Amino acid sequence: MPKETLVIIPTYNEANNISELIGQVFNQDENIDLLIVDDGSPDGTADLVKEAQNKFGERLHLIERSGKLGLGTAYVEGFKYGLEQGYSYICEMDADFSHNPDDLPELIAKVKSGNADVAVGSRYAKGISIINWPLSRLILSYSANLYARFITGLPIFDTTAGFKCIHRKVLEGISVDKIRSNGYAFQIELHFRAWQAGFTLKEVAIIFREREEGVSKMSKSIVWEAIWRVWTLKIQSIFGTL
Numbered sequence: 001m002p003k004e005t006l007v008i009i010p011t012y013n014e015a016n017n018i019s020e021l022i023g024q025v026f027n028q029d030e031n032i033d034l035l036i037v038d039d040g041s042p043d044g045t046a047d048l049v050k051e052a053q054n055k056f057g058e059r060l061h062l063i064e065r066s067g068k069l070g071l072g073t074a075y076v077e078g079f080k081y082g083l084e085q086g087y088s089y090i091c092e093m094d095a096d097f098s099h100n101p102d103d104l105p106e107l108i109a110k111v112k113s114g115n116a117d118v119a120v121g122s123r124y125a126k127g128i129s130i131i132n133w134p135l136s137r138l139i140l141s142y143s144a145n146l147y148a149r150f151i152t153g154l155p156i157f158d159t160t161a162g163f164k165c166i167h168r169k170v171l172e173g174i175s176v177d178k179i180r181s182n183g184y185a186f187q188i189e190l191h192f193r194a195w196q197a198g199f200t201l202k203e204v205a206i207i208f209r210e211r212e213e214g215v216s217k218m219s220k221s222i223v224w225e226a227i228w229r230v231w232t233l234k235i236q237s238i239f240g241t242l
């Protein structure tokens, strides 16, 4: 039987969030399966996922990696798994409730109805819809998005969005192994490759809420990667070497 939707959640030290989140995602729709890609979280996140597997059985998948290998490679591994297993729609989502699981059905419906090939849960589609971020983080994210949009020409406001639904044909069409970015630039690269390959990106306005449990994994190297990576993507697209 063809499988419908796989939601991929990368995790690093999300023990205080993951069990509750798994339950809330499964409550949305019985056609949703979940894949957690955990990078050997020292706080035992993977053990909690295994516990939840006793309750949710084959709907809940887990890939365990040996150490913190980055958000980008976690998603690429998740995408390959989703394609191999035959899922039609593959979603990305953070583990920390910044993304509200109640928004998942709308993102999935947008792709399922043929309205978009990638439905992007956007914090900047209707002004700024972010709750509880410090001003410094808001300014950084907002200006990073203006910068990435200006250089790449991407037709979306939230280029670094990490909440989305993707039709499997997009992941097949762009060859996910080509993706090189590993931090939040991964999101820009995925959007850029999809758009350059002719797929349709549409934004769905969401409200993004700062996490209450655990900490962000943002670092200086993640910011630097985003700054230079947009230029290499643009240059590669000009020379046809993307």
Ligand SMILES: Nc1nc2c(ncn2[C@@H]2O[C@H](COP(=O)(O)OP(=O)(O)O[C@H]3O[C@H](CO)[C@@H](O)[C@H](O)[C@@H]3O)[C@@H](O)[C@H]2O)c(=O)[nH]1
Binding pocket: 009, 010, 011, 012, 013, 014, 037, 038, 039, 068, 069, 070, 071, 074, 093, 094, 095, 096, 098, 141, 160, 161, 162, 163, 184, 187, 215, 216, 217, 218
């Ligand atoms: N497996 C794995 N997961 C990771 C890693 N680094 C982060 N994660 C997981 O990836 C998700 C997002 O990481 P956060 O560290 O919580 O991100 P954030 O600072 O809140 O960043 C948000 O904004 C970014 C920039 O706009 C977005 O790009 C990002 O997706 C997210 O929505 C969380 O589920 C976190 O556990 C890693 O190296 N490996």
